[in-house]
Amino acid sequence: MSLVLVASKTCPHCIRVVLTLNHLKIPYELKYIDIENRPDWFIKASPLERVPILFVGDAVLFESLVILDYINTLTPQSLLPKDNLQIALNRARAEFSQEIIEILWSVFSAKTLEAFDLQMKELRWLFSSLETWLQQTKFISDNVLTLADFAYAPIFTIIPALKQVMNFDIFDGFPRLRAYVDNLHAIPELKMSLVENYDQLIQKKIQSREPYFWKQ
Ligand SMILES: N[C@@H](CCC(=O)N[C@@H](CS)C(=O)NCC(=O)O)C(=O)O
Numbered sequence: 308m309s310l311v312l313v314a315s316k317t318c319p320h321c322i323r324v325v326l327t328l329n330h331l332k333i334p335y336e337l338k339y340i341d342i343e344n345r346p347d348w349f350i351k352a353s354p355l356e357r358v359p360i361l362f363v364g365d366a367v368l369f370e371s372l373v374i375l376d377y378i379n380t381l382t383p384q385s386l387l388p389k390d391n392l393q394i395a396l397n398r399a400r401a402e403f404s405q406e407i408i409e410i411l412w413s414v415f416s417a418k419t420l421e422a423f424d425l426q427m428k429e430l431r432w433l434f435s436s437l438e439t440w441l442q443q444t445k446f447i448s449d450n451v452l453t454l455a456d457f458a459y460a461p462i463f464t465i466i467p468a469l470k471q472v473m474n475f476d477i478f479d480g481f482p483r484l485r486a487y488v489d490n491l492h493a494i495p496e497l498k499m500s501l502v503e504n505y506d507q508l509i510q511k512k513i514q515s516r517e518p519y520f521w522k523q
Contacts, residue, residue: 310335310378311362313349315342316502317509319408320371321359322461327375329496330457331382339502372401375454386454397448400440401458407433408462414477415469416516423519427475434481441483445490452494460497463488468509474523 312328312335314321328335340349342358352367353360361368361377368374376398379386387394410430417423440447447455466477466488478485491497502508514521 308364309362311338312336313338313340313353313358313360313362315340315358317505317512318342318358319461319465320357322464322500323458324359324361324371324374324378326460326494326496326500327378327386327454327457329500330494331378331384331386333378333381372398372405372458375401375457379454386452386457388449388453393448397453397455400448401455403433403436404455404458404462407437407459411462411465415465415513415518415520417519418517419519430477431480434478434484437484437487438481441487446487456491456494460491460494461500463491464497464501464505465509467492468506469513472510472514472521474520 310328310333312321312324314325314337316339325337340346340358345356349360350356352362354367354369357369359369359371359374361374363377368377387397407430410426410433413426414423414430417426437447444450446452447459466473478488
């Protein structure tokens with residue numbers, strides 16, 4: 308069955324799918340669209356008009372974590388644990404990453420010191436759960452890479468892309484999370500899953516929101 312992934316270049320929900328397909332060495336075609344200027348064929352195909360979507364033959368899969376679940380079934384090398392409870396735990400922790408993406412964008416969009424502090428407090432509260440999980444295992448839900456880690460990896464490509472303009476240490480007080488991010492960056496397929504000018508695109512996207520931290 309042919310796989311065609313429709314994505315945008317800086318979308319973390321999309322990059323997690325690209326990364327997982329590359330890691331599992333599953334052949335696919337990748338179509339980038341400009342999310343600010345969605346083509347009609349995409350609006351017709353995507354129920355929420357969001358990326359990513361994955362065409363599997365004539366079927367259209369949406370929601371990145373569901374897409375990850377599906378592509379994980381396409382090879383014998385599963386990225387999920389064997390035990391059903393552990394699978395559910397893995398999925399729950401992957402779902403938690405969705406919340407982190409939302410708050411991270413809010414931190415990077417906050418226009419005043421007050422809004423920035425508020426969103427950072429929220430982000431640190433979410434990070435504290437990650438830190439606790441990472442006290443138990445090397446990765447987010449196991450001592451080996453699992454599907455949940457592929458959900459997190461593109462979150463932690465956004466932060467290094469902004470390192471030249473960030474005047475605060477987002478991982479301050481979270482040593483295990485900092486080490487985890489380094490471990491994610493060691494996934495061999497991560498770099499090839501990003502477009503060549505990814506850092507510049509992320510910087511442009513965030514700068515256009517005129518966030519508080521950028522001006523400091
Ligand atoms: N829950 C969705 C979120 C996807 C999402 O928010 N995609 C963003 C780009 S990163 C998008 O298409 N935004 C356009 C919009 O919401 O109008 C998933 O995990 O796939």
